[in-house]
Amino acid sequence: LDHLFDSNAEWAHRKTVNDPGFFKRMSEQQSPRYVWIGCSDSRITANDVLGLDPGEVFVHRNIANIVHTSDLNILSVLEFAIEHLQVEHVIVCGHYGCSGIARALSHERGAMLDHWLQPLTMLYRKHRKTLDAFEDMRVRINRMCEINVEMQVRRVAAMPIVEKAWARGQKLD
Numbered sequence: 342l343d344h345l346f347d348s349n350a351e352w353a354h355r356k357t358v359n360d361p362g363f364f365k366r367m368s369e370q371q372s373p374r375y376v377w378i379g380c381s382d383s384r385i386t387a388n389d390v391l392g393l394d395p396g397e398v399f400v401h402r403n404i405a406n407i408v409h410t411s412d413l414n415i416l417s418v419l420e421f422a423i424e425h426l427q428v429e430h431v432i433v434c435g436h437y438g439c440s441g442i443a444r445a446l447s448h449e450r451g452a453m454l455d456h457w458l459q460p461l462t463m464l465y466r467k468h469r470k471t472l473d474a475f476e477d478m479r480v481r482i483n484r485m486c487e488i489n490v491e492m493q494v495r496r497v498a499a500m501p502i503v504e505k506a507w508a509r510g511q512k513l514d
Contacts (some may be wrong), residue, residue, distance in 0.1 A: 366396075373399045376422035378415070378493065379434040380406045380441065390434070399426060404457060405441030405489065406433060408496040420502050429512050431497055435490040437483040446472075446485060461485070464492055 356363045376399045377387040387393075387400045401418040408415055422428045435442075444454065445461035455462070465472065468488060475481040497503060506513045 371396055371399075371426065373397050373422075373426060373428055375399065375430045375432055376419065376426075376428045377401065377432045377434060378406055378408060378418075378497070379432075380404065380436055380439055382436060382439070387432075387434070399428060404454070405439055405445070405461060406435050406493060407441075407457065407460060407489075408433070408493045408500075409457075409460070410496060410500065416500075416502070419497070419500065423502055423506050423511070423513060427511070430514055431503070433490055433493045433497060435486045435493075437486055438479070439482065439486050439489075442485050442489060443478075443482050446478075446482060460492070461489060464488060 353364075373396065375391070375393075375397070377391075378401050379387055381402045381404050387398050387402075388395060391398055399418070399422045401415055403412075403415070410416075419431070422431075441458060442461060445458040446465050449455075465485060468485075472481050472485060475484060503513065
């Protein structure tokens with residue numbers, strides 16, 4: 342892992358040369374307007390997708406951007422983002438070609454991963470007739486990615502922390 346430490350040192354040096362106040366600014370305040378719920382996919386970050394600098398988006402990632410209403414991690418992230426950071430926007434972002442979605446549509450079953458993906462497996466069963474009409478598996482998976490984002494947005498909107506923010510008039514969408 343030495344190469345990662347070296348890369349980090351080089352990155353920090355470049356940041357300091359290009360923007361001498363960068364680290365001081367980052368350490369003083371975190372005031373993002375957005376909380377991002379996205380997939381753990383390693384190919385791209387929320388900041389890259391949104392074109393935002395560090396500190397401008399509060400990020401939660403998991404396989405297939407699932408909002409489990411019993412997941413203490415996502416509940417804590419949303420509570421902190423809404424109550425303490427006063428974010429104004431909750432973004433649920435999926436992506437086409439998601440491997441988590443593909444797994445939920447497959448017949449393979451294991452332990453933890455498939456427990457995590459169970460809401461998607463059930464969603465697929467609910468929409469199976471419509472989805473299976475797509476002969477091309479990529480099209481089927483991509484449509485399921487869209488349906489998944491819709492379901493996760495509904496789950497976020499039904500969370501007590503979100504309902505409480507709306508009830509007190511907090512700007513949150």
